[in-house]
Amino acid sequence: MKKALILSAALMAGIVTGGVTKADTYVIDTKGAHASINFNIKHLGYSNLRGRFDKFEGEFTFDEANPEASSVLVTIDTSSVNSNHAERDNHLRSADFLNVSEYPTATFKSTKVTVNGDGQGVITGDLTLNGVTRSIDIVASHVGGGQDPWGGHRQGFTGTTTIALADYGIDFNLGPASKEVELTLEVEGIKQ
Amino acid sequence: MALKNTKDQYGSVAKWMHWISALTIIGLFALGLWMRSLSYYDPWYKDGPDLHRSIGVVLAVLILARLVWRWMNPQPHDPAHARWERVVASWTHGLFYVLLFALFIAGFLISTADGRSMDVFGLFSIPSVIKQAGLEKTAGEIHEILAFTVIGLAVFHVIGALKHHVIDKDRTLLRMLPERKK
Numbered sequence: 001m002k003k004a005l006i007l008s009a010a011l012m013a014g015i016v017t018g019g020v021t022k023a024d025t026y027v028i029d030t031k032g033a034h035a036s037i038n039f040n041i042k043h044l045g046y047s048n049l050r051g052r053f054d055k056f057e058g059e060f061t062f063d064e065a066n067p068e069a070s071s072v073l074v075t076i077d078t079s080s081v082n083s084n085h086a087e088r089d090n091h092l093r094s095a096d097f098l099n100v101s102e103y104p105t106a107t108f109k110s111t112k113v114t115v116n117g118d119g120q121g122v123i124t125g126d127l128t129l130n131g132v133t134r135s136i137d138i139v140a141s142h143v144g145g146g147q148d149p150w151g152g153h154r155q156g157f158t159g160t161t162t163i164a165l166a167d168y169g170i171d172f173n174l175g176p177a178s179k180e181v182e183l184t185l186e187v188e189g190i191k192q
Numbered sequence: 193m194a195l196k197n198t199k200d201q202y203g204s205v206a207k208w209m210h211w212i213s214a215l216t217i218i219g220l221f222a223l224g225l226w227m228r229s230l231s232y233y234d235p236w237y238k239d240g241p242d243l244h245r246s247i248g249v250v251l252a253v254l255i256l257a258r259l260v261w262r263w264m265n266p267q268p269h270d271p272a273h274a275r276w277e278r279v280v281a282s283w284t285h286g287l288f289y290v291l292l293f294a295l296f297i298a299g300f301l302i303s304t305a306d307g308r309s310m311d312v313f314g315l316f317s318i319p320s321v322i323k324q325a326g327l328e329k330t331a332g333e334i335h336e337i338l339a340f341t342v343i344g345l346a347v348f349h350v351i352g353a354l355k356h357h358v359i360d361k362d363r364t365l366l367r368m369l370p371e372r373k374k
Contacts, residue, residue, distance in 0.1 A: 054325065079329060086306035086328035087241070093329060174232050 023063035023070065026155055026189025030057055034156070034188035037076060045177025051083030051092075058108075060189055062155050064145075067115045072123060074185075076106040096172040103131045111135070123159060129168045136161050138185065153191035160184050197265040201367055206265065209258045210368060214346070216251045217292075220244060221343050245303060246313045252296040259289060272362045284349055291345065295338040301331035 058074030145155035227240030
């Protein structure tokens with residue numbers, strides 16, 4: 001009886017997910033540094049200042065046959081901000097910007113994936129930064145994927161979004177040209 | 193007035209170095225607090241930290257010179273002081289040197305953690321010694337704590353001097369001032 005129940009439950013589960021091939025889980029290859037979270041902000045409106053977060057981790061699910069079922073979760077160590085200038089990075093960590101002592105992590109958790117075809121799509125999700133959670137759209141594209149030379153399987157994506165600093169409670173005035181930050185995520189995952 | 197200390201009184205070199213470093217330490221503390229409160233478009237946003245670093249390096253050299261001068265000179269003793277007063281005073285003075293050098297090192301590490309050198313008044317620069325990602329964060333926290341501790345110790349030092357001047361009515365404070373012409 002018990003066995004039959006388990007069997008039918010397993011069958012039911014098979015029906016529910018049936019017709020959909022199994023989405024694989026990929027861990028973002030931060031260990032091998034085939035991933036980066038980069039930001040770009042205008043300096044005075046005269047140039048682009050680029051930086052990145054050195055420490056983060058995450059994983060995503062991806063099914064090539066049904067990419068809209070994909071999901072992604074990324075956790076960023078905000079104190080790892082690196083703009084290649086130690087004093088500026090300390091300022092970025094302070095309460096004027098990332099407030100890392102109070103909010104040491106930022107997260108992105110996808111809620112919906114829309115595919116426009118040709119490997120392009122939009123990942124909608126909640127970005128939590130400086131303690132504020134807001135829904136953002138990341139314009140993403142599938143860069144490539146397949147076997148790697150070392151017996152594993154990888155998939156890679158690139159995504160871009162723009163956020164307004166004020167939306168996340170960051171109101172230090174950097175000037176009228178520097179109210180928005182462009183975030184670029186380069187992600188390569190290893191199939192588990 | 194004699195340049196060097198005698199066993200009864202401080203010489204002019206020790207007195208001048210004392211008062212110049214006192215003013216510089218207070219000035220650097222105020223500048224440090226103020227420069228961090230400036231807005232990005234403030235004309236002092238860049239010059240404030242540049243001055244703070246440059247003056248800090250000069251102060252480090254001055255404090256080192258004081259230490260050398262201290263070793264080269266006798267330490268005047270006032271027989272009117274109780275034994276516990278001498279012990280507390282000598283610990284206070286020693287702690288000043290320890291805290292200040294730790295403060296200088298922490299400050300230097302903030303600015304040079306990314307491998308940049310530290311510029312001094314645009315005249316010369318001191319190369320980075322330790323390049324380590326994220327070092328500036330710890331160094332910055334330590335620098336801030338030490339700065340407040342030094343100012344706290346200075347308040348204690350001033351209270352001690354005033355106690356001698358007002359309550360004990362001895363010459364402890366007066367002997368640090370320039371000698372009056374007879």
